[in-house]
Amino acid sequence: MKTLVIVAALLAVSGPVFAADLPLKAAKAPAFDPWDIAFGAAVMSDYVFRGITQSNHQPSVAAYFEPRYNVNKDLQLYAGTSVESISFANHAAAEVDIYGGVRPTFGAVALDFGLWGYLYPGGQCEEGFPGGVAVCPPGSPLASGPNFVQLKQDLSFYEGYAKINWTINDNFALGGNEYYTPSFLNSGAWGDYASITAKATAPAKWFGSSGVGAYVSAEVGRQWFGTTDAFYRISAAPVGIPYPSYNTWNIGIAFTYKVFTLDLRYSDTNLSKGDCAAVTSAFNANIPGNVTAINPNGFGSNWCGAAGIVKLSADLTAMTNLK
DSSP, rough: OHHHHHHHHHHHHHHHHHTTOOOOOOOOOOOOOOOEEEEEEEEEEOEEEEESSSSSSSEEEEEEEEEEEEEEEEEEEEEEEEEEOOOTTTTTOOOEEEEEEEEEEETTTTEEEEEEEEEEETBBBBBSSSSSSSSOOOOOOOOOSSSOBBSSSSEEEEEEEEEEEEEEESSEEEEEEEEEEOOOOOOOOEEEEEEEEEEEEOOOGGGGSSSSSEEEEEEEEEEEEEEEOOOOOBTTTTTOOOOOOOOEEEEEEEEEETEEEEEEEEEOOOOOHHHHHHHOOOOOOOBOOOOOOTTTTTOOOOOTSSSEEEEEEEEEEEEEHHH
16 A cells, blocks of 8 residues: 555655766756656555455455656655555445655655545444444444454544655665554554665666566564544453554565566564454454454454465556656
8 A cells, every 4th residue: 555655755766866877968958847647557466554454365456646746856746546456344345545745855865754545435334243342323334244343334544654765776775664643444543653664676787688677675564553442342441442563574576677567575464363353353254262352252363464465566657658
């Protein structure tokens, strides 16, 4: 979900770095066109967000559209939208993201500040198993099918974010990310996510004139949570459950050719199966013997465990690819 913005930040910083290496020439400067549009699409074997599958470990498709305005070569304003296919217990039709922000660059350092909204239209309320505590508001459309899930009809929420990327040279880059929301997935629990990233790009000479490129990238992050509102209460926590904080990491290798990227990635977390079921409200949580303080029924989920992801994406910009 956030991968699209991180990639855009990397693209934004690459211009000034490479331009600094060009020899000076007595030539007329080209006209400056401040407007640009980035857009693209992807198909992936699993849509994983911060180590947790959003598609029940099934394939997912995504697309995005991002108009940009370059105030000058070191300052960009942007707004965008993206859509991802998901599989949630409340039967939400899709994830629709709306975001915007500003990207200043200072030499080899690129910053990114903005606001990201996650919308989940078409959801239905799920009260959980018979005798459960959660109660859907009167008139709410109810999800069908027996399961052990408590999930609201509307899971929409927003996050503010700040990012930094340092392009050390043509082959190495380091980054950091920070996201905060007052109510993660509209649960009432605040959420704070921080991570560090690293990327190593293979020298172009390794692939000769084939046009193929490659890089290895990794991320290590931690998601902190507060306590939910009373909708998600259990008998042991009548005012809401304290979502467990967890660590997540991923590492992968990607191959590029023109506008295409093939990414092969491994992702994992340290969330237990029982806590995973409580945090995600996984509709197919069926692994017994996973009782935790916030999961008294003891059915666990593998939605937060190890996952291998294959992703093929295409990313274009109007000024570069459509001239």
